[in-house]
Amino acid sequence: MKMEDIAKIAGVSKSAVSFAFSGKQGISPETRERILQIAKENGYTPKSRATVTEQAMKSLTFLAFANSGIVLEQYYQQPFFRELIHYIEERCRANGYSLIFTSIEMDNFMESIKALAEEKRSDGVILLGTNLNQLQIAAVAVQLTTPLVVLDTCFETLPVDFVEINNVMGAYQAGSHLCALGHRNIGYIASQVRIHNFDERKRGFTTALRESNLEVNEACVFSVAPTILSSQEALKNQLAAYLDAGNPLPTALFCECDYIAISAVKTLSELGYRVPEDVSVVGFDNISEAVIVSPELTTVHVEKERMAHLAVDLMIQSLESGKLVKTKITVDTQFIERLSSRSPVKAAVNNA
Missing domain, CATH: 3.40.50.2300 (Response regulator)
Structure with missing residues (x-):
């Protein structure tokens, strides 16, 4: 042994x-x-x-x-x-x-x-x-x-x-990926706890969106605990308030780390939304759990x-x-495309 x-x-x-x-x-x-x-x-x-x-x-x-x-x-x-x-x-x-x-x-x-x-x-x-x-x-x-x-x-x-x-590069890769897929209504799930890495990721992601003449709508920025792998009531409540205000569900969500992304996938599932058919989800870190969650997580690989x-x-x-x-x-960093992200056009065609 x-x-x-x-x-x-x-x-x-x-x-x-x-x-x-x-x-x-x-x-x-x-x-x-x-x-x-x-x-x-x-x-x-x-x-x-x-x-x-x-x-x-x-x-x-x-x-x-x-x-x-x-x-x-x-x-x-x-x-x-x-x-x-x-x-x-x-x-x-x-x-x-x-x-x-x-x-x-x-x-x-x-x-x-x-x-x-x-x-x-x-x-x-x-x-x-x-x-x-x-x-x-x-x-x-x-x-x-x-x-x-x-x-x-x-x-x-x-x-x-x-x-x-290179946090800026990794989040830039994630933002570029979503823009290239054709997403225009993109949300952002941030960590409630702020650290240098997360601030740099936000900078890289917004830079990628601006190059495609896009901005993250402040109403579409959510905040959750960064170390919970299960669904979170806080995200459910924020999404409910956002949707109750008459806003459309974002077609994609970028999450500041894989913990948040996996939690978001589970939360969305409990709310009746499918990933990636209804909304794409992208994480950051490429932890081992990224390939265990269903669907497997599109994410940024950290060396x-x-x-x-x-x-x-x-x-x-x-x-x-x-x-x-x-x-x-x-x-x-290296961008890893898996099954949690897809084109919103593909989703619309498949749901028709």
């Missing part, structure tokens, strides 16, 4: 199993106890983490700040972050580094940063910057005495190494493996060279 098998039985990620065996923070006591019990029942004996660390003699810290918005307490189970962590672990291992996981609640921001800096548990820190603003990242950079690479966001004026998604590898490589380069000049890397 392998760690992957334990993870499958427990219904958690491989990273969560790693947390349980190593005794590190990042999972609840209940989850840790369940994983260890499953391992015991199946005769699985984990390798000594102390031995691995001693052999490697080098380590990096993956740092995440948890809140109730985007990066949840159990962020390692969220599809996007789960994939990033897997690829970071993979790259670290290939380069002779062990990876230490540290999760800090946002409420104890400054105190926790200072404590982490004093501990000096590793050679460098890869910070998940998804839900952090410029001031927060600047505070982390000032406090840490080890090299820092920030992943999944970017602020151009900070003297810090960043690796980010998570490349981003993770670049972050580790940038860190190792910094450690080995001691370079002072920082680097900012933007990784382009």
Whole structure:
């Protein structure tokens, strides 16, 4: 039996199993106890983490700040972050580094940063910057005495190494796709929680529409929770109010992330609308669930493996060279057309 098998039985990620065996923070006591019990029942004996660390003699810290918005307490189970962590672990291992996981609640921001800096548990820190603003990242950079690479966001004026998604490009690709299909009444489903990535996606999407002489009608902009995969009453209520005002249902909806898109598909289905026959839906991120939902989701693929590898490589380069000049890397996206989007003309013909 392998760690992957334990993870499958427990219904958690491989990273969560790693947390349980190593005794590190990042999972609840209940989850840790369940994983260890499953391992015991199946005769699985984990390798000594102390031995691995001693052999490697080098380590990096993956740092995440948890809140109730985007990066949840159990962020390692969220599809996007789960994939990033897997690829970071993979790259670290290939380069002779062990990876230490540290999760800090946002409420104890400054105190926790200072404590982490004093501990000096590793050679460098890869910070998940998804839900952090410029001031927060600047505070982390000032406090840490080890090299820092920030992943999944970017602020151009900070003297810090960043690796980010080309959010503008990805949303531009989504907008161009819908315009090319012939959609003219296009809605937008935004996240209630605002972060740098979502603001950039909105900029890219509106740029694509303007090139086709279109605008998103403000009455057709909806806002929902960004981390719920089930249908949402909030979206039902907003759509009802929009339609009750005499507005036509948009022929297409762009969603700021796949979580929102999958939630929208389920919400629309419960309201009696078909995707894509009545309304096309496009997401962003290409998480693994995008091909499980029905219909399969048209979305923007984020090169998570490349981003993770670049972050580790940038860190190792910094450690080995001691370079002072920082680097900012933007990784382009790839548009993936699946079954949740189609031409409104096709829909009209098929429904006639």
